[in-house]
Amino acid sequence: xxxxxxxxxxxxxxxxxxxxxxxxxxxxxxxxxxxxxxxxxxxxxxxxxxxxxxxxxxxxxxxxxxxxxxxxxxxxxxxxxxxxxxxxxxxxxxxxxxxxxxxxxxxxxxxxxxxxxxxxxxxxxxxxxxxxxxxxxxxxxxxxxxxxxxxxxxxxxxxxxxxxxxxxxxxxxxxxxxxxxxxxxxxxxxxxxxxxxxxxxxxxxxxxxxxxxxxxxxxxxxxx
Amino acid sequence: xxxxxxxxxxxxxxxxxxxxxxxxxxxxxxxxxxxxxxxxxxxxxxxxxxxxxxxxxxxxxxxxxxxxxxxxxxxxxxxxxxxxxxxxxxxxxxxxxxxxxxxxxxxxxxxxxxxxxxxxxxxxxxxxxxxxxxxxxxxxxxxxxxxxxxxxxxxxxxxxxxxxxxxxxxxxxxxxxxxxxxxxxxxxxxxxxxxxxxxxxxxxxxxxxxxxxxxxxxxxxxxxxxxxxxxxxxxx
Numbered sequence: 001x002x003x004x005x006x007x008x009x010x011x012x013x014x015x016x017x018x019x020x021x022x023x024x025x026x027x028x029x030x031x032x033x034x035x036x037x038x039x040x041x042x043x044x045x046x047x048x049x050x051x052x053x054x055x056x057x058x059x060x061x062x063x064x065x066x067x068x069x070x071x072x073x074x075x076x077x078x079x080x081x082x083x084x085x086x087x088x089x090x091x092x093x094x095x096x097x098x099x100x101x102x103x104x105x106x107x108x109x110x111x112x113x114x115x116x117x118x119x120x121x122x123x124x125x126x127x128x129x130x131x132x133x134x135x136x137x138x139x140x141x142x143x144x145x146x147x148x149x150x151x152x153x154x155x156x157x158x159x160x161x162x163x164x165x166x167x168x169x170x171x172x173x174x175x176x177x178x179x180x181x182x183x184x185x186x187x188x189x190x191x192x193x194x195x196x197x198x199x200x201x202x203x204x205x206x207x208x209x210x211x212x213x214x215x216x217x218x219x220x221x222x223x224x
Numbered sequence: 225x226x227x228x229x230x231x232x233x234x235x236x237x238x239x240x241x242x243x244x245x246x247x248x249x250x251x252x253x254x255x256x257x258x259x260x261x262x263x264x265x266x267x268x269x270x271x272x273x274x275x276x277x278x279x280x281x282x283x284x285x286x287x288x289x290x291x292x293x294x295x296x297x298x299x300x301x302x303x304x305x306x307x308x309x310x311x312x313x314x315x316x317x318x319x320x321x322x323x324x325x326x327x328x329x330x331x332x333x334x335x336x337x338x339x340x341x342x343x344x345x346x347x348x349x350x351x352x353x354x355x356x357x358x359x360x361x362x363x364x365x366x367x368x369x370x371x372x373x374x375x376x377x378x379x380x381x382x383x384x385x386x387x388x389x390x391x392x393x394x395x396x397x398x399x400x401x402x403x404x405x406x407x408x409x410x411x412x413x414x415x416x417x418x419x420x421x422x423x424x425x426x427x428x429x430x431x432x433x434x435x436x437x438x439x440x441x442x443x444x445x446x447x448x449x450x451x452x453x454x455x456x457x458x459x460x
Contacts, residue, residue, distance in 0.1 A: 073422050075383035078415035081400040085408050154294065161297040168390065168401070175299060182303040182390070190307065194300035201295035 043102030051110035109151025113144030254395035265324035273332025293326025316388035324377035331373020335366035368437030
């Protein structure tokens, strides 16, 4: 392999450092993915029932939006500051803010998506003999998938970017490489961490778009 | 709870209210850095967004900017800029401007692009030049929605300016990060302070937005539109 010109510790990326630290980079990437899946997963586990409750008891929608909006506006670093004395420098401390930032996006998109199912479609479903839960699961939820997935995609991409900050409370992720770059004034880990974070976010976005495509065969080919 | 008592004691101790390490000075740094960043983002984002909306082109570019804006971690940009500019407020400034541009640009684009085509058509029929259409019809009608983007950007900036502390840029984040000098009670007090400040900015900007929105276009938006922009059904 030919070496690149001007490649050393002071260049933007020093390939031999990257080669020597592949295991470390792989672990950081893996931990980043785990934190993303756990945070968005827990977010969904909370948001789905919350959205269903809110649609049944409409009066609760405004307070739920207000509360999740409040959680959304608290700076991550501030929330870490509040949580560290309680839950310590643990993964729990990292996950609580990450989950709380997904809730507003997820709840809103699930509710908006389900609300957008037209009355005609509901009527047709009833005419075909669907009732209650079957109608919800087999007619309303599938039609709401594009809106729900738009929410999951925004939540996932934002979470991937935000996870980098958890490095300051000692959690391993691509953010740890960025923090390493800061602490040692060394660009290579920083560039690796930053680029991989953005690439991971874009790949996750495309992956979710692919899942959505698989789940909505009727919508294919409608758009160019 | 005894702990709340400690936080209260911290807040009321006069030591926290004086000098370079006191809350007022940190608050001043925080607000100053946020204000400069929001202004710079405005100057960058609004003309481009308005221009793209006016010529009704670049919708895809606006969506790409919005998506990329979400994917790029502010923390990474901050550290990247530290290696270029060194320790200080500069790196945070760059990271904050990059954070605020996407919501401002996309909203300005959507706002101008979404102006009722009939109104634009009528203005043209009345003999207005393209420049007059822009300044007398499109921009006034788009102000409310455009300002919603400015508000989203401003709230992001105030919240994220907390990161400045990691790059030696001061601000209220310094109180949170610097447990050694401020103590646990100080960390919590600092965190509460930043949160309250973010809500305050949100409230003030909400008020301004209401004032700059033409009366006929005012509506009761829900809180989420402020934080996330208009509801997203499908984005590609």
